[in-house]
Amino acid sequence: SQTIHQWPATLVQPVGSPLSLECTVEGTSNPNLYWYRQAAGRGLQLLFYSVGIGQISSEVPQNLSASRPQDRQFILSSKKLLLSDSGFYLCAWSRPQETQYFGPGTRLLVL
Amino acid sequence: SQQGEEDPQALSIQEGENATMNCSYKTSINNLQWYRQNSGRGLVHLILIRSNEREKHSGRLRVTLDTSKKSSSLLITASRAADTASYFCATRRGGGADGLTFGKGTHLIIQP
Numbered sequence: 416s417q418t419i420h421q422w423p424a425t426l427v428q429p430v431g432s433p434l435s436l437e438c439t440v441e442g443t444s445n446p447n448l449y450w451y452r453q454a455a456g457r458g459l460q461l462l463f464y465s466v467g468i469g470q471i472s473s474e475v476p477q478n479l480s481a482s483r484p485q486d487r488q489f490i491l492s493s494k495k496l497l498l499s500d501s502g503f504y505l506c507a508w509s510r511p512q513e514t515q516y517f518g519p520g521t522r523l524l525v526l
Numbered sequence: 527s528q529q530g531e532e533d534p535q536a537l538s539i540q541e542g543e544n545a546t547m548n549c550s551y552k553t554s555i556n557n558l559q560w561y562r563q564n565s566g567r568g569l570v571h572l573i574l575i576r577s578n579e580r581e582k583h584s585g586r587l588r589v590t591l592d593t594s595k596k597s598s599s600l601l602i603t604a605s606r607a608a609d610t611a612s613y614f615c616a617t618r619r620g621g622g623a624d625g626l627t628f629g630k631g632t633h634l635i636i637q638p
Contacts (some may be wrong), residue, residue: 449625458614458628459569474625505568507625512556512618515626517569 417442418437421506422520428525434479434493438506438519446508449480449515453503464515465489466511501525530616531629538635545602547632549615550595556618558591559626560600563612572613574601605636 418441428434432444440446447466461474463481471481478497482490490508501524509515532549539545549558559577560568573589574597575582582589588601602609612633616626 451625451628456630458630459616459626461627464625472624494539499632503566507569514559514571515616516571517561519568522566 417508417516419506419508419516419518421504421521423427423521424511424519426524428496428523429526430498431495434491434496434500434523435503436491436506436523437521438489438491438518439487440508442488443508444491445486447511448483449507449509450491451505452505453520455502459505496525498525505508532613534632535630536635538637539605541605541607543605544611545572545605545634545636547600547613547634549598549600549629551598551615551627552596555593558589558598559616559618560587560589560598561614561616562630563614565611566587569614577586577635600605602634604635607636607638610634610636 420439420470424439449464450462453459453461459512463471465471465483468486472489504521506518507515532547556610557574557579559574560572563569571585573582573584574587575591577593586603591598598615612631614628614631618626618629
């Protein structure tokens, strides 16, 4: 069966510091991968998606970037965090046009 | 842009009652999915309904889809305290590998 991992689970970072969140999927190959952000009390907003290694599509302009160095690894990064980057970050995988399965999420607090 | 909009935003019912949540969307879709999120946790997939389907069941869950009205409903029958969570609908546009567009969710509280 497939599993999706995210780490760290919680992160507190100062404004202006860099960020690296990692997501890995097991039990499947060539998945579509997604990064979402959820602000407090809100729904999820799609940030990036990827259909293959090195292929990244950005949905909204922002302070973040994504990379897919390996088939089942998706990384969310920032060079300099802003206060507005605080939120709950969720990674997901799917087969094209099928159900998306979400990881446990990373709660980021920027102070 | 915000696609799915759930209503009500919050719903509190007694254990054993049925809970109905609605979702409206604006553009044509390939499928619509319902998810549950317990406080501070990841999302759990409940049901996917395709644009050519009208109704789908899974255990105590029943989802309907009306593409002419661009709306969907999620019915939870015989509710339990463990059903307390936020429920989100998410739509997927046709073509490509683009992601889901989520509504803001309905927070459901089941009173014991």
